Amino acid sequence: MYRTLLLPTLFYFVTLLASVPLFVNANASDNLRRTGRRHSVYNSRKSVATRVVPTVQTTDLPGNWQYSRCLAEPGANNVFPYQIIFPQNNSAQNCLSQCSTFGYPAAGMENGNECWCGDAADITNNGGTTVAETNCTTACSGDASHLCGGAQTLQLYLWNGTLNNWHTPTDIGQYEYFIPGLVPPLLATVGKNGKVSFLEKFGTSEFANSTGAYELDLSLADDFDHAWRTMHVKTDVWCSAALVLPDKAARILNLGGWTQASTLGIRLYTPDGSPGVNGTNDWEEDPTNVQLQGGRWYSTALVLSNGSVLIMGGVNGAGGAADSTLEIVPRVSGGSTVVFLDWLDQTDPNNLYPFLHVLPSGRIFVGYYNEARILDPVTFATVAVLPNMPGSVTSFLAGRTFPNQGTSVLLPQKAPYTDAITVLICGGSNSGIALDNCVSIQPEVDNATWVIERMPSKRVMPGVVALPDGTYLIVNGAQQGIGGFQLASDPNLSALLYDPSQPVGSRISILNNTTIARMYHSEATLLPDGRVLISGSDPQTPRLPEELRIEVYIPPYLSQGLTQPVVTVPNTDWEYGGQYQITVQLFQGQTMSVSLLAATSSTHGNVMGGRTIFPAFSCNGNVCTVTAPPNAQVSPPGWHQLFVLDGPTPSHGVFVRIGGDPAELGNWPAFPNFTLPGV
Ligand SMILES: *[C@@H]1O[C@H](CO)[C@@H](O)[C@H](O)[C@H]1NC(C)=O
Ligand SMILES: *[C@@H]1O[C@H](CO)[C@@H](O)[C@H](O)[C@H]1NC(C)=O
Numbered sequence: 261m262y263r264t265l266l267l268p269t270l271f272y273f274v275t276l277l278a279s280v281p282l283f284v285n286a287n288a289s290d291n292l293r294r295t296g297r298r299h300s301v302y303n304s305r306k307s308v309a310t311r312v313v314p315t316v317q318t319t320d321l322p323g324n325w326q327y328s329r330c331l332a333e334p335g336a337n338n339v340f341p342y343q344i345i346f347p348q349n350n351s352a353q354n355c356l357s358q359c360s361t362f363g364y365p366a367a368g369m370e371n372g373n374e375c376w377c378g379d380a381a382d383i384t385n386n387g388g389t390t391v392a393e394t395n396c397t398t399a400c401s402g403d404a405s406h407l408c409g410g411a412q413t414l415q416l417y418l419w420n421g422t423l424n425n426w427h428t429p430t431d432i433g434q435y436e437y438f439i440p441g442l443v444p445p446l447l448a449t450v451g452k453n454g455k456v457s458f459l460e461k462f463g464t465s466e467f468a469n470s471t472g473a474y475e476l477d478l479s480l481a482d483d484f485d486h487a488w489r490t491m492h493v494k495t496d497v498w499c500s501a502a503l504v505l506p507d508k509a510a511r512i513l514n515l516g517g518w519t520q521a522s523t524l525g526i527r528l529y530t531p532d533g534s535p536g537v538n539g540t541n542d543w544e545e546d547p548t549n550v551q552l553q554g555g556r557w558y559s560t561a562l563v564l565s566n567g568s569v570l571i572m573g574g575v576n577g578a579g580g581a582a583d584s585t586l587e588i589v590p591r592v593s594g595g596s597t598v599v600f601l602d603w604l605d606q607t608d609p610n611n612l613y614p615f616l617h618v619l620p621s622g623r624i625f626v627g628y629y630n631e632a633r634i635l636d637p638v639t640f641a642t643v644a645v646l647p648n649m650p651g652s653v654t655s656f657l658a659g660r661t662f663p664n665q666g667t668s669v670l671l672p673q674k675a676p677y678t679d680a681i682t683v684l685i686c687g688g689s690n691s692g693i694a695l696d697n698c699v700s701i702q703p704e705v706d707n708a709t710w711v712i713e714r715m716p717s718k719r720v721m722p723g724v725v726a727l728p729d730g731t732y733l734i735v736n737g738a739q740q741g742i743g744g745f746q747l748a749s750d751p752n753l754s755a756l757l758y759d760p761s762q763p764v765g766s767r768i769s770i771l772n773n774t775t776i777a778r779m780y781h782s783e784a785t786l787l788p789d790g791r792v793l794i795s796g797s798d799p800q801t802p803r804l805p806e807e808l809r810i811e812v813y814i815p816p817y818l819s820q821g822l823t824q825p826v827v828t829v830p831n832t833d834w835e836y837g838g839q840y841q842i843t844v845q846l847f848q849g850q851t852m853s854v855s856l857l858a859a860t861s862s863t864h865g866n867v868m869g870g871r872t873i874f875p876a877f878s879c880n881g882n883v884c885t886v887t888a889p890p891n892a893q894v895s896p897p898g899w900h901q902l903f904v905l906d907g908p909t910p911s912h913g914v915f916v917r918i919g920g921d922p923a924e925l926g927n928w929p930a931f932p933n934f935t936l937p938g939v
């Protein structure tokens with residue numbers, strides 16, 4: 261069985277004394293230390309190698325892998341979609357663990373140095389045929405004693421058991437057509453008035469008569485002529501950032517935009533009107549006096565624990581230089597609040613619309629390209645560099661932020677808020693191939709590591725929506741390409757549900773399909789009635805429409821027609837740690853819960869402001885007392901929709917402000933063009 265191969269040129273130095281050798285390998289020195297009084301043999305160029313006749317490795321396999329058979333590929337085509345070349349170290353151990361780490365339950369080694377990952381269904385779908393074991397004859401590049409296929413043949417291994425426990429529930433919700441739109445919006449925000457504020461390019465829109473800003477009255481969905489209110493911006497909001505301020509009026513703040521004055525844009529809208537009645541307020545801005553300090557196109561905004569607004573990253577308009585800085589808004593009088601970020605600069609141009617979250621320590625999580633770190637909330641110095649995000653099975657260079665656009669949310673925080681918080685990031689792209697995984701991390705635990713969960717299909721440009729029951733809906737996006745105009749194809753039409761209350765690997769359910777492709781510039785927004793508004797798609801790609809139609813997705817918790825609980829909230833301005841009475845009416849009488857969903861603005865997979873809180877509460881009959889989250893680190897100041905849930909079925913949301921307006925944004929900006937709510 262064993263053969264000894266002497267390599268053609270061997271030079272031996274034989275030393276009788278165990279003097280310090282010039283060339284040493286670990287085996288020789290180990291032996292030397294263990295035995296003594298022996299001759300040590302040193303070789304100047306190569307070790308004396310023994311090689312065995314390679315055999316199929318069927319034991320000592322990683323995980324639940326099992327050897328299947330020798331599989332021939334059909335002609336020049338490949339059976340599996342993902343190829344990794346391990347020039348020096350292909351082996352069952354390395355190949356199979358790489359495949360299963362990324363959720364692929366079928367794998368094969370080919371030609372000695374190729375590792376292929378996929379699904380068992382790929383074998384029949386792509387014409388793999390079983391051939392005699394004698395057709396797999398090549399030793400593994402990293403394990404001379406074992407076989408790794410041959411030319412056009414794979415040493416096939418299959419995972420025994422369920423690697424990805426994706427659920428296919430019977431109740432999969434449904435998409436419904438909602439209303440025709442006027443433009444393909446790029447930014448969607450539910451206002452405190454219960455209406456949806458949309459922004460679209462202004463001046464650069466392919467819809468020449470677009471004003472760039474519209475508001476949708478949800479109560480008039482059946483009355484197109486009256487449902488849309490035309491609003492106005494002065495500068496181009498294309499690829500700006502937005503969030504809902506913690507001021508009394510819940511003003512929507514929009515920052516940055518496309519080119520020159522627009523990149524410095526600061527715009528505010530105070531939501532007004534009521535269902536069925538148009539408001540009269542419009543977007544306010546004063547491009548002369550009220551500006552950002554740096555030009556920002558494709559940047560992200562965040563309300564800090566101290567109530568000020570941070571905006572990070574972006575570029576100085578189309579073709580402009582990267583703005584690898586952050587700044588604080590409002591600007592302190594007289595001073596610059598700009599901080600240069602070398603790590604952001606080093607990942608240009610793959611870090612646009614970075615993912616930002618306030619952590620319960622008050623520190624800031626930032627995810628950008630394939631990197632992540634934690635920042636000090638005062639100095640913005642790096643407190644911790646987190647491990648790089650895992651990419652695709654074939655490359656760690658895959659990215660998660662624009663243009664490799666994935667999506668990110670914080671998983672729910674529950675009273676007493678002692679569990680470590682988790683950041684979830686789903687989708688992205690690797691050289692134009694959409695990623696089929698979500699990665700998550702608990703950034704503030706010691707030695708935090710990323711957990712990989714495979715999604716049932718590939719997705720770049722997904723939208724994610726936090727639902728009132730603590731789950732997350734993943735929709736929209738494409739299976740091929742990257743974010744941007746004309747850069748993606750192959751839409752994904754299927755909705756997924758991510759349920760963090762389930763164990764890792766069992767969290768994803770496959771829900772219903774839409775018929776409408778939603779790719780670049782598409783959004784998904786939780787409505788106060790618990791449905792999800794699905795809007796947009798501005799692909800500017802032949803055969804893919806500029807999408808004006810608006811849909812709603814009705815999640816499973818509403819699609820069975822169960823009566824939604826009713827809640828009344830007398831006091832809607834809460835202090836941290838305060839106790840507030842609400843009155844509830846349940847119809848199914850299932851286990852009740854209360855959730856607080858922070859107001860968001862959604863664009864480019866970035867859910868600015870997103871946060872889900874399950875506060876403590878107790879009930880006495882129909883009257884319940886809810887304890888507000890304890891502080892601005894756990895829950896930065898801001899507006900939230902309060903939902904009461906009867907089992908999974910949510911009430912309508914009621915807007916509640918938590919933590920006041922500590923940065924006194926209600927007095928800003930003190931220029932005549934702005935209506936100030938005061939503090
Ligand atoms: C020792 O020798 C074995 C057999 O050649 C080899 O597989 C192993 O890698 C060597 N160990 C070290 C530390 O060089
Ligand atoms: C295989 O070798 C490459 C190149 O030396 C190295 O980067 C990689 O980490 C190795 N992979 C494994 C799984 O050992």
Ligand SMILES: *[C@@H]1O[C@H](CO)[C@@H](O)[C@H](O)[C@H]1NC(C)=O
Binds near residue numbers: 332394413
């Ligand atoms: C398998 O081996 C046989 C015998 O060596 C050979 O005739 C045949 O072409 C091989 N098939 C493949 C797919 O390599």
Ligand SMILES: *[C@@H]1O[C@H](CO)[C@@H](O)[C@H](O)[C@H]1NC(C)=O
Binds near residue numbers: 421
């Ligand atoms: C697969 O795993 C199950 C339990 O995990 C075990 O009972 C079964 O024997 C395994 N199958 C094979 C072919 O080994």
Ligand SMILES: *[C@@H]1O[C@H](CO)[C@@H](O)[C@H](O)[C@H]1NC(C)=O
Binds near residue numbers: 432433435436772773
């Ligand atoms: C899926 O949605 C369609 C409408 O979009 C609906 O007709 C169908 O009943 C839904 N499927 C299930 C299983 O609920």
Ligand SMILES: *[C@@H]1O[C@H](CO)[C@@H](O)[C@H](O)[C@H]1NC(C)=O
Binds near residue numbers: 442443471
């Ligand atoms: C622009 O004008 C066209 C033609 O009159 C009209 O159909 C469309 O609704 C208008 N779009 C907007 C955004 O007003």
Ligand SMILES: *[C@@H]1O[C@H](CO)[C@@H](O)[C@H](O)[C@H]1NC(C)=O
Binds near residue numbers: 490
């Ligand atoms: C609201 O204003 C728009 C004009 O921007 C108008 O078309 C629409 O009919 C108005 N809706 C209502 C309910 O008055």
Ligand SMILES: *[C@@H]1O[C@H](CO)[C@@H](O)[C@H](O)[C@H]1NC(C)=O
Binds near residue numbers: 564566588639923924
């Ligand atoms: C919040 O913190 C930032 C960063 O230190 C600072 O620039 C800003 O002035 C603070 N805001 C308030 C209201 O203290």
Ligand SMILES: *[C@@H]1O[C@H](CO)[C@@H](O)[C@H](O)[C@H]1NC(C)=O
Binds near residue numbers: 706
């Ligand atoms: C984290 O890693 C360090 C260094 O490897 C180790 O000393 C420490 O025990 C680890 N902590 C935890 C909680 O695993």
Ligand SMILES: *[C@@H]1O[C@H](CO)[C@@H](O)[C@H](O)[C@H]1NC(C)=O
Binds near residue numbers: 432754771772773
């Ligand atoms: C959704 O679409 C996928 C892909 O076309 C299909 O396999 C699946 O059966 C569809 N689901 C439903 C509920 O129609």
Ligand SMILES: *[C@@H]1O[C@H](CO)[C@@H](O)[C@H](O)[C@H]1NC(C)=O
Binds near residue numbers: 546547549932933
């Ligand atoms: C807004 O500000 C600009 C420049 O400061 C000024 O010209 C304009 O009249 C102002 N508009 C209103 C409505 O106050």
Ligand SMILES: CC(=O)N[C@H]1CO[C@H](CO)[C@@H](O)[C@@H]1O
Binds near residue numbers: 715717752754770773
């Ligand atoms: C066109 C389409 O919908 N493709 C995929 C989208 O995602 C679902 C679930 O992950 C797949 O089943 C579809 O094939």
